[in-house]
Amino acid sequence: MSVSTNTQSKLPIRAPFWAQILAGLVLGVLLGWLARSQDVSWLVTTLEKVGGTFIGLLKLAVAPLVFFAILVSITNLRKVNNAARLASRTLLWFMITSLIAVAIGLVIGLVTNPGAGTGLTPADGGEPEHTGSWIDFLTGIVPTDVITPFTELNVLQIVFMAAVAGIAALQLGEKAQPILTLSESVLELLQKALWWVIRLAPLGTVGLIGNAIATYGWDLIGKYATFTADIYVGCALVLFGVYPALLATVAKASPVQFFKGAWPAIQLAFVSRSSVGTMPLTQKVTERLGVPKEYASFAVPFGATTKMDGCAAIYPAIAAIFVAQIFDIQLGVGDYLLIAFVSVVGSAATAGLTGATVMLTLTLSTLGLPMEGVGLLLAIDPILDMIRTATNVAGQALIPVIVSAREGLLDRKAYDSVHASPVDETPADEPQRVPAAA
Numbered sequence: 001m002s003v004s005t006n007t008q009s010k011l012p013i014r015a016p017f018w019a020q021i022l023a024g025l026v027l028g029v030l031l032g033w034l035a036r037s038q039d040v041s042w043l044v045t046t047l048e049k050v051g052g053t054f055i056g057l058l059k060l061a062v063a064p065l066v067f068f069a070i071l072v073s074i075t076n077l078r079k080v081n082n083a084a085r086l087a088s089r090t091l092l093w094f095m096i097t098s099l100i101a102v103a104i105g106l107v108i109g110l111v112t113n114p115g116a117g118t119g120l121t122p123a124d125g126g127e128p129e130h131t132g133s134w135i136d137f138l139t140g141i142v143p144t145d146v147i148t149p150f151t152e153l154n155v156l157q158i159v160f161m162a163a164v165a166g167i168a169a170l171q172l173g174e175k176a177q178p179i180l181t182l183s184e185s186v187l188e189l190l191q192k193a194l195w196w197v198i199r200l201a202p203l204g205t206v207g208l209i210g211n212a213i214a215t216y217g218w219d220l221i222g223k224y225a226t227f228t229a230d231i232y233v234g235c236a237l238v239l240f241g242v243y244p245a246l247l248a249t250v251a252k253a254s255p256v257q258f259f260k261g262a263w264p265a266i267q268l269a270f271v272s273r274s275s276v277g278t279m280p281l282t283q284k285v286t287e288r289l290g291v292p293k294e295y296a297s298f299a300v301p302f303g304a305t306t307k308m309d310g311c312a313a314i315y316p317a318i319a320a321i322f323v324a325q326i327f328d329i330q331l332g333v334g335d336y337l338l339i340a341f342v343s344v345v346g347s348a349a350t351a352g353l354t355g356a357t358v359m360l361t362l363t364l365s366t367l368g369l370p371m372e373g374v375g376l377l378l379a380i381d382p383i384l385d386m387i388r389t390a391t392n393v394a395g396q397a398l399i400p401v402i403v404s405a406r407e408g409l410l411d412r413k414a415y416d417s418v419h420a421s422p423v424d425e426t427p428a429d430e431p432q433r434v435p436a437a438a
Contacts, residue, residue, distance in 0.1 A: 017264055018264065021205055021267045024205030024209070024271070025205055027210075028047070028205055028208065028213070029213055031206065031210040031214075032209060032212065032213025033214075036214045044214045047206070047210035050204065050206060051204060051211045052211075054197070054203065054207060054208065055272065059153070059274070059277070061190050061194045062153060062274075063149070065280075066155055066304075067150075067162045067165075068183050068190065069162075069297075069304075070159055070305070071162045071163075072166075072183050073166070073298035074167060074170065075180055075183075077295075078170060080294045082407070090298075090399055090400070090403055094303070094399060097238075097242070097395055098308075099340060101234075101313035101314050101391075102339060102343040102344070103340070104234050105234050105316075106336055108230050108318060109318040113325060114230050141156055141157065143157040146161065191280040194280050201267075201268050201272065204272065227319075227377075231318060232387050235387045238314065238391055239266075239390065239394050243255070243258075243398050246398070247401070251410070254416070257289075257416060258397075258398070258401065260418055262282075262285050262286075262393075265278055267390075269282075269394075270386045270387065272389070273382070275304045275305075275389060276305065279301060279304040282300050282393055282396055285397060286400050289397070290401075290410045290414035291409070291411075295404060296400055299396075299403070300396060308388075308395075309391050309395045310391035310395075311389070314388070315384065315388055316343060316360050316362075317339050319360055319373075319377060322373075322377070323374075323377075326373065327369065327372075338366055339363060339367070342359075342366050
């Protein structure tokens with residue numbers, strides 16, 4: 001007994017993942033403020049390098065992760081009853097929640113007039129390096145070769161190739177099994193490596209938040225105060241208003257339990273600003289919430305590349321109103337309907353990467369608004385992207401829960417008992433649960 005007690009007393013006490021992230025946020029703000037107020041150039045450089053290295057490690061795995069995740073997720077659907085029904089229901093709920101989010105964004109923008117009183121003029125804007133148009137969007141889906149999408153990180157083209165490969169594998173049947181086995185092994189390897197990177201998130205948080213404060217300070221936020229508040233309020237309404245309401249009424253599930261389970265992924269998304277980088281953690285928390293693994297392995301990768309309530313609905317809606325007001329252009333009912341259409345149909349253009357510039361340029365070009373408006377928002381974008389991505393990832397975990405609940409596939413016992421963060425557990429600690437009967 002004494003040996004066991006002594007052994008336990010020597011075990012290191014590790015703070016939970018959420019506490020580590022919170023500590024990173026606080027330390028990052030303090031170091032960023034110190035670097036800016038005291039003009040400590042070496043500290044600014046250090047924060048930039050730490051944050052940049054963390055994002056770089058996340059992006060390193062994006063291309064192969066997306067390809068193998070989509071390929072495996074499509075082939076995994078063969079293990080699920082009513083696969084076509086589940087896929088269509090998933091897409092339908094993606095569209096429904098996107099419409100709700102864009103409606104909230106439009107209402108907030110129309111009520112608050114974010115472009116008024118900023119002191120900004122059209123001369124402050126500038127043409128973005130990369131723009132989006134419907135022609136580029138439609139023709140850009142099909143790659144010209146198999147290498148360039150991976151080297152240039154064109155996620156939309158990678159998704160296309162993976163979908164084609166997955167469908168072809170389904171058609172081949174047993175002949176494709178060796179490829180599928182290899183793909184599953186590669187995917188597990190990538191997710192394991194990315195899991196190590198995810199554990200570095202508290203350190204990455206210090207660099208990312210610290211660099212943002214040191215680079216932009218509070219003056220920039222002040223100039224864009226209304227616009228910044230609009231984005232955060234809009235995302236908060238969707239995240240803590242719409243999503244809980246849907247859980248309670250449609251899924252008949254506890255919103256508190258959902259946030260208990262999904263919070264680690266939402267936290268990481270806020271810090272990393274990458275839906276795809278967060279995808280392994282999003283899939284893990286979704287499975288822990290009682291969603292069948294075979295369905296979660298399809299819905300989460302699909303959502304990580306197309307489900308963007310923050311970046312593709314709330315943000316472009318408010319940003320379009322902001323740009324129109326700066327350039328003194330009146331928008332009508334038809335324009336607002338176009339914004340909603342672009343948000344629902346063109347959300348794949350964001351492709352789960354940091355930033356939503358392509359989606360914004362697609363929206364502005366559809367409305368005929370000046371592209372210089374994008375330049376007005378680039379400086380503030382990193383600060384906005386944190387809450388946008390957190391909202392994206394919450395939605396990517398939410399929809400599989402709703403669809404599973406409505407189809408009778410959700411493991412209610414696992415959902416009601418979820419508590420600990422999956423990042424804080426070792427593989428031996430993982431709960432073993434029996435899938436719910438269909």
